Structure formats: C-alpha cells, structure tokens
Amino acid sequence: NAGVMQNPRHLVRRRGQEARLRCSPMKGHSHVYWYRQLPEEGLKFMVYLQKENIIDESGMPKERFSAEFPKEGPSILRIQQVVRGDSAAYFCASSPGTEYTEAFFGQGTRLTVV
Amino acid sequence: AQKVTQAQTEISVVEKEDVTLDCVYETRDTTYYLFWYKQPPSGELVFLIRRNSFDEQNEISGRYSWNFQKSTSSFNFTITASQVVDSAVYFCALSEALMSGSARQLTFGSGTQLTVLP
Numbered sequence A: 001n002a003g004v005m006q007n008p009r010h011l012v013r014r015r016g017q018e019a020r021l022r023c024s025p026m027k028g029h030s031h032v033y034w035y036r037q038l039p040e041e042g043l044k045f046m047v048y049l050q051k052e053n054i055i056d057e058s059g060m061p062k063e064r065f066s067a068e069f070p071k072e073g074p075s076i077l078r079i080q081q082v083v084r085g086d087s088a089a090y091f092c093a094s095s096p097g098t099e100y101t102e103a104f105f106g107q108g109t110r111l112t113v114v
Numbered sequence B: 001a002q003k004v005t006q007a008q009t010e011i012s013v014v015e016k017e018d019v020t021l022d023c024v025y026e027t028r029d030t031t032y033y034l035f036w037y038k039q040p041p042s043g044e045l046v047f048l049i050r051r052n053s054f055d056e057q058n059e060i061s062g063r064y065s066w067n068f069q070k071s072t073s074s075f076n077f078t079i080t081a082s083q084v085v086d087s088a089v090y091f092c093a094l095s096e097a098l099m100s101g102s103a104r105q106l107t108f109g110s111g112t113q114l115t116v117l118p
Helices: none
Strands: A005-007 A010-013 A019-024 A031-037 A043-050 A053-056 A065-068 A075-079 A088-095 A109-113 B003-005 B010-014 B019-021 B024-026 B032-039 B046-052 B059-061 B064-069 B074-079 B088-097 B103-108 B112-117
Touching: A005 A088, A010 A019, A019 A088, A019 A109, A031 A075, A031 B103, A043 A065, A043 A075, A043 B103, A075 A088, B003 B088, B003 B103, B010 B019, B019 B112, B024 B074, B032 B074, B046 B059, B046 B064, B046 B074, B074 B088
Parallel strands: A010 A109, B010 B112
Antiparallel strands: A005 A019, A019 A075, A031 A043, A031 A088, A043 A053, A065 A075, A088 A109, B003 B024, B019 B074, B032 B046, B032 B088, B059 B064, B064 B074, B088 B103, B088 B112
C-alpha cells in the first residue's frame, strides 16, 4: 500500500506568487489533516477535511490560505501571494475516519519563499 | 485547551547511553490519545507509538520504552543503548478522541533534538 503522498517535496516561490501543495491520502482514507512546521518549531494544526467538506479550519490563517479535498483527486493546500513568513514545511496526514488509527503522515512539502 | 510540553530542547548523549525524553500534557478530555513521532534529518515524520488514555501499561519495543503516568500527565520516552541513528527530533503529541472513536487533530510539543555522539 502506498503511504500518504505529498508533492512537490520542495517548492520555491517568489514573493507574491501562488503555492499549491498536493496531498494524496492513503488508499481508503477519507480524512485529511494539514499541519505547518515553521523552522525549529513543532507542527501546528491548520485544517481538517473530509471528502468535499472542511470540518475544522481553526488553524488556518484568515487570509491567503485555502484548502480543499474534492470528491476525486488529491487534497490541495493553496497559498496565495506568498510572503517570506510562509516558508515552512507543510505536512499532510490521513486517516480512515471510522475507527481510530494513528495519523499517517506524508513526507512533507518544504516551501521556500524568496 | 490542549497543550503538550517538551521541556528539553536539546539533549546530547554518547552512544550506548540510555536517554529519556520528557513529555507533559494538559487536557480536559477524559479520553485522549498520546503519540511519539521521530523526525530524522531527512525531514519526514515517523510514527513510533500511540497510547490510549485508558491504557496505562508501559510499553517496550526493542530499545524503545514508554512510561505513561496519568497521575502526573506525563508520557516519557526512553531509548536504551542509544545509537547514532537515533539522532533526530522527537515530538510528543496529543489528540482528543471523539465519541465515534475517530481522532481529531494532533497537538504537538515543540520537540526535543536528540544528538547521539559516536
């Protein structure tokens, strides 16, 4: 079974550009979580999605950030008009959402804003 | 609100020494889950263990062992006979449990950088 797949692994954007980060959950998993890890910090929850629904976005910045998890295809975390402070590692985790299981994390996308 | 504290920012040990990483948590939930993750220099997050709040049995897996003490809200992690390959950042995390049994988001500690010297 393939694990949680994130791409790209590394992304460089100039200030003002858009960043799109993709997450394909494990097969059979319909719940996706996005976390952000700022340099030398722990991971901070951003958003929790089920297929076609945002369940909890309490950790998302109010502006420029959005997330979706369409019926078909990967979950997308979109950052518009990136700034230097957006430079971080973004991790995605998935779970089946029926019985509890540990959250399976992808390898992360490292975003660098120059 | 939930909170996880890893007071040790950095620890250095010499190979073959035992090392314990501390984790203290706060939650108002009666049912919750505790985790440890390892983040090696390559950056990915490696799951190590999940513990249910109802299960206070200590666990051992090879050189790794975990001590869950509900009375002190601690979930400490010990590596016995450490090796250079154990060098990584280790994160403790907490999650509430929903009525359905599904877990919600994780609250992470700030991590402990472990360096094992040869």
